[in-house]
Amino acid sequence: xxxxxDGFSQAITLIVTANPELVEITIRSLYISLSAxxxxxxxxxxIGGLIHFREFPGKQALITCIQTLYSVPTVIVGxxxxxxxxxxxxxxxxxxxxxxxxxxxxxxxxxxxxLLGLVVSSLxxxxxxxxxxxxxxxxxGFQGVIEIIKEARFAxxxxxxxxxxxxxxxxxxxxxxxxxxxxxxxxxxxxxxxQTGMGEFAQSIALGIILLAIALVVVVVLNVVTRRxxx
Amino acid sequence: MIRLEAITKKFGxxxxxxxVDLEIHDGEIFTLIGPSGSGKTxxxxxxxxxxxxxxxxxxxxxxxxxxxxxxxxxxxxxxxxVFQKPAVLNTTVxxxxxxxxxxxxxxxxxxxxxxAAALDLVGLAHLSDRRAITLSGGEMQRxxxxxxxxxxxxxxxxxxxxxxxxxxxxxxxxxxIRRINAEQKTTIILTTHDMLQGQRLADRIGVMxxxxxxxxxxxxxxxxxxxxxxxxxxxxxxxxxxxxxxxxTNGHAFIDINGIPIEAVTxxxxxxxxxxxxxxxxxxxxxxxxxxxxxxxxxxxxxxTITKLVLNGPFIRVTIDCGFSLVALVTRRSSEDLxxxxxxxxxxxxxxxxxxxxxxxx
Numbered sequence: 001x002x003x004x005x006d007g008f009s010q011a012i013t014l015i016v017t018a019n020p021e022l023v024e025i026t027i028r029s030l031y032i033s034l035s036a037x038x039x040x041x042x043x044x045x046x047i048g049g050l051i052h053f054r055e056f057p058g059k060q061a062l063i064t065c066i067q068t069l070y071s072v073p074t075v076i077v078g079x080x081x082x083x084x085x086x087x088x089x090x091x092x093x094x095x096x097x098x099x100x101x102x103x104x105x106x107x108x109x110x111x112x113x114x115l116l117g118l119v120v121s122s123l124x125x126x127x128x129x130x131x132x133x134x135x136x137x138x139x140x141g142f143q144g145v146i147e148i149i150k151e152a153r154f155a156x157x158x159x160x161x162x163x164x165x166x167x168x169x170x171x172x173x174x175x176x177x178x179x180x181x182x183x184x185x186x187x188x189x190x191x192x193x194x195q196t197g198m199g200e201f202a203q204s205i206a207l208g209i210i211l212l213a214i215a216l217v218v219v220v221v222l223n224v225v226t227r228r229x230x231x
Numbered sequence: 232m233i234r235l236e237a238i239t240k241k242f243g244x245x246x247x248x249x250x251v252d253l254e255i256h257d258g259e260i261f262t263l264i265g266p267s268g269s270g271k272t273x274x275x276x277x278x279x280x281x282x283x284x285x286x287x288x289x290x291x292x293x294x295x296x297x298x299x300x301x302x303x304x305x306x307x308x309x310x311x312x313v314f315q316k317p318a319v320l321n322t323t324v325x326x327x328x329x330x331x332x333x334x335x336x337x338x339x340x341x342x343x344x345x346x347a348a349a350l351d352l353v354g355l356a357h358l359s360d361r362r363a364i365t366l367s368g369g370e371m372q373r374x375x376x377x378x379x380x381x382x383x384x385x386x387x388x389x390x391x392x393x394x395x396x397x398x399x400x401x402x403x404x405x406x407x408i409r410r411i412n413a414e415q416k417t418t419i420i421l422t423t424h425d426m427l428q429g430q431r432l433a434d435r436i437g438v439m440x441x442x443x444x445x446x447x448x449x450x451x452x453x454x455x456x457x458x459x460x461x462x463x464x465x466x467x468x469x470x471x472x473x474x475x476x477x478x479x480t481n482g483h484a485f486i487d488i489n490g491i492p493i494e495a496v497t498x499x500x501x502x503x504x505x506x507x508x509x510x511x512x513x514x515x516x517x518x519x520x521x522x523x524x525x526x527x528x529x530x531x532x533x534x535x536t537i538t539k540l541v542l543n544g545p546f547i548r549v550t551i552d553c554g555f556s557l558v559a560l561v562t563r564r565s566s567e568d569l570x571x572x573x574x575x576x577x578x579x580x581x582x583x584x585x586x587x588x589x590x591x592x593x
Binding site for chain 2: 127129130132133134135136137138139140143147150151
């Protein structure tokens with residue numbers, strides 16, 4: 001118990017004094033996960049729109065597959081991406097293994113299914129009457145799609161934030177693709193795993209507190225935005 | 232303006248619209264009335280090109296809407312539709328009203344002017360900056376009307392525009408519909424299951440029953456000369472009798488109903504089997520006068536016994552057994568003055584001209 005309390009007090013000191021290594025890891029984590037979430041959103045929102053607005057055979061089966069991938073273990077994604085971008089893999093030429101760019105790629109792949117599934121659900125949640133109203137008001141197909149996406153914006157924003165949460169909290173992809181190289185690819189989660197293994201609990205607790213604080217900030221911002229614009 | 236020819240619509244194996252022929256004239260208010268599920272909304276959605284008919288042809292201003300290469304969007308933009316449940320987008324009232332204009336690429340300054348005018352028309356100018364989803368049902372319906380009218384449509388389609396609204400909001404919407412038609416000469420097609428609303432608003436009425444347009448005509452035609460039992464019941468005629476014409480002199484017929492002679496006006500010849508429809512407000516109820524006959528213009532004076540009294544707003548529906556069942560509508564005051572009660576012997580008086588007679592269906 002004493003060890004944990006000591007860890008906490010040292011962690012607070014590290015945070016308050018803005019320990020340079022701590023700051024560097026935090027910034028890198030945010031950069032990688034935000035980039036991955038942004039890329040995933042860029043891909044998932046239009047594809048989600050396409051899945052929702054188009055009727056095609058096997059649509060429901062596709063949605064079920066996407067939903068199944070919500071819970072794909074991060075190490076599986078890590079393994080697949082590792083095989084793709086390792087020197088002997090089909091994308092080995094780009095030299096992405098053990099780089100932040102490779103980690104962004106891995107987290108993007110990890111986040112896309114959850115974002116895609118939730119975007120489809122968000123669009124399906126828009127009142128059918130809205131779609132009819134827009135068509136009746138003379139919207140072209142494209143204008144209608146844009147307005148419906150706008151109408152589902154808060155639900156989509158929620159999906160994006162959930163995707164960001166999945167990216168910043170995962171450890172499998174970051175460890176396997178990034179390699180946890182100090183000053184290069186070390187992020188909050190991989191650092192926590194490493195420090196805990198080395199018995200450096202203060203550093204681990206400090207990193208954990210920061211991770212939770214990021215989650216808290218994200219949720220608060222989401223709630224404020226939703227409350228302000230949806231009522 | 233609009234012509235439907237033998238329009239049908241199937242959803243899967245269910246036929247929702249069955250061979251509707253309909254012509255709508257420029258500048259009129261046409262009301263489709265009928266019970267819920269009779270296919271009114273589907274006809275309206277076909278008219279707005281939201282649904283495609285399974286078979287049949289739809290002409291808008293002479294153009295075949297199903298023809299190869301028909302510009303559906305351009306045709307749809309000449310119309311506007313107000314839905315039964317108004318869907319407002321999660322933005323301000325003014326932005327909601329502006330959508331149709333934005334879609335048509337109208338300049339921002341012009342949009343502001345026209346939105347202000349449309350909101351003024353529906354009396355919601357003071358709410359232009361409010362978030363639309365915070366409005367009441369009646370206000371939302373007025374926003375939907377403003378949103379439809381802002382594009383200056385040639386045809387306004389309204390699906391049960393006052394369903395689920397309180398009487399005051401309904402009255403406001405009805406006034407607005409009349410005003411839009413009178414001032415802007417917009418052709419209005421609306422559906423309602425409220426036959427009285429149909430009567431109040433329409434120049435012409437069509438009655439939908441089980442996917443078929445069973446009768447169309449003026450309010451007088453529909454409410455006083457229904458072409459069958461279903462329409463008669465829907466427009467509030469409770470007294471429907473069957474009989475045989477025993478004699479007819481120049482259109483003045485004697486009809487036998489269960490042995491009781493009734494006089495009515497019809498060109499149908501003797502021996503014809505007929506159905507007789509009688510509106511409850513056409514029946515006058517009085518107490519028997521012991522002194523004997525009183526000279527009255529009323530041809531039919533039927534003695535009977537009251538079997539049921541039902542309150543109906545300021546009126547009372549009185550069911551009288553005269554050898555057949557007859558329903559009369561009397562004011563509460565009259566009922567009290569005459570001391571009407573179940574079992575009271577009364578005289579039901581009916582003018583021969585008040586009875587609508589048609590040939591009986593097989």
